[in-house]
Amino acid sequence: MKVDVVVIGSLNYDILVQQDRLPDIGETFTGNELMLMPGGKGANQAVQCAKLGLNVSMVGCVGNDIYGKELISSLAENNVVVSHIAARGNNSGIGIVQILESGDYCSTIIKGANYLLTEEDITDDLFENKPLVIFQSEIPSAIVEYAIQKAHRLDSKILVNNAPARHIADETLRLIDYLVVNETEAGFMHAAPVNSVEEAQICATHLKARIAGDVIVTLGEKGAVISTGTGAQHFPAVFCPDVVDTTGAGDSFIGGIAYCLVKGIALAEAVPFAAEISSCSIQKYGGQSSFPMLPDVVHALRVQQSELSH
Numbered sequence: 400m401k402v403d404v405v406v407i408g409s410l411n412y413d414i415l416v417q418q419d420r421l422p423d424i425g426e427t428f429t430g431n432e433l434m435l436m437p438g439g440k441g442a443n444q445a446v447q448c449a450k451l452g453l454n455v456s457m458v459g460c461v462g463n464d465i466y467g468k469e470l471i472s473s474l475a476e477n478n479v480v481v482s483h484i485a486a487r488g489n490n491s492g493i494g495i496v497q498i499l500e501s502g503d504y505c506s507t508i509i510k511g512a513n514y515l516l517t518e519e520d521i522t523d524d525l526f527e528n529k530p531l532v533i534f535q536s537e538i539p540s541a542i543v544e545y546a547i548q549k550a551h552r553l554d555s556k557i558l559v560n561n562a563p564a565r566h567i568a569d570e571t572l573r574l575i576d577y578l579v580v581n582e583t584e585a586g587f588m589h590a591a592p593v594n595s596v597e598e599a600q601i602c603a604t605h606l607k608a609r610i611a612g613d614v615i616v617t618l619g620e621k622g623a624v625i626s627t628g629t630g631a632q633h634f635p636a637v638f639c640p641d642v643v644d645t646t647g648a649g650d651s652f653i654g655g656i657a658y659c660l661v662k663g664i665a666l667a668e669a670v671p672f673a674a675e676i677s678s679c680s681i682q683k684y685g686g687q688s689s690f691p692m693l694p695d696v697v698h699a700l701r702v703q704q705s706e707l708s709h
């Protein structure tokens with residue numbers, strides 16, 4: 400099988416709690432519902448790519464625990480190639496996610512086995528004849544930088560989702576073909592707040608000058624901004640009346656962008672397509688299980704176009 404996309408990143412078992420509000424310091428608060436689901440930004444992005452019909456291989460580490468087995472099963476059930484996932488150490492990565500009434504979430508991750516990935520795992524065959532490699536920032540920084548350099552040498556296109564945001568060396572930044580960050584991550588990388596479309600446009604233009612390729616800054620309900628040349632272009636968000644849970648929305652967006660890149664679709668078309676995918680994902684709880692298949696996205700786009708034309 401020809402692999403379209405390699406995802407080198409995290410697998411977390413997510414513990415999601417739906418609750419009316421966050422507790423205050425020192426307060427014990429009663430949540431509404433507990434959900435346990437496979438997640439992790441790397442695994443989520445791999446699953447969304449696969450649900451859109453891409454051939455995807457994932458590279459990562461889980462622990463020798465019950466969560467590790469479930470994390471691998473979830474990928475395999477979604478047709479992601481799992482032969483480069485190792486089981487090491489006792490504990491898988493864990494995501495603790497608090498989902499509020501608005502659908503907004505906050506999360507804390509426990510690194511676990513995600514940090515047991517080594518340079519020896521990053522073999523040349525991962526990149527040979529692989530059009531696109533995707534990275535996030537939930538595995539060791541040194542491994543990401545090492546793998547980016549190798550991917551570049553072996554001619555794969557490199558998409559980096561610097562989430563959660565952390566420092567990336569300038570010489571590595573210069574090898575990135577697509578940088579995708581949300582407003583918080585963009586603000587961190589630009590060392591200035593990004594609270595508006597205008598600030599996102601300025602930030603995207605500055606970040607574009609630091610990398611090899613194009614920049615996307617996602618802004619939640621304010622849409623997204625791209626910088627592919629000089630200046631930046633804004634795309635409004637897809638209106639979604641039924642927001643339940645935004646966990647993984649950024650990951651499903653990246654799956655949509657990856658699909659378009661593999662299919663040779665320009666970013667200006669890719670962003671509205673990916674935004675529609677995110678909009679589908681936020682109407683259900685969780686990450687991977689909330690992500691749409693390609694026919695669902697095509698249907699949602701048709702509905703949206705017919706609503707706009709009336």
Ligand code: RIB
Nearest residue numbers: 411438439440494647686
């Ligand atoms: O992007 C959502 C993901 O972030 C969750 O699945 C959680 O595990 C964290 O990695």
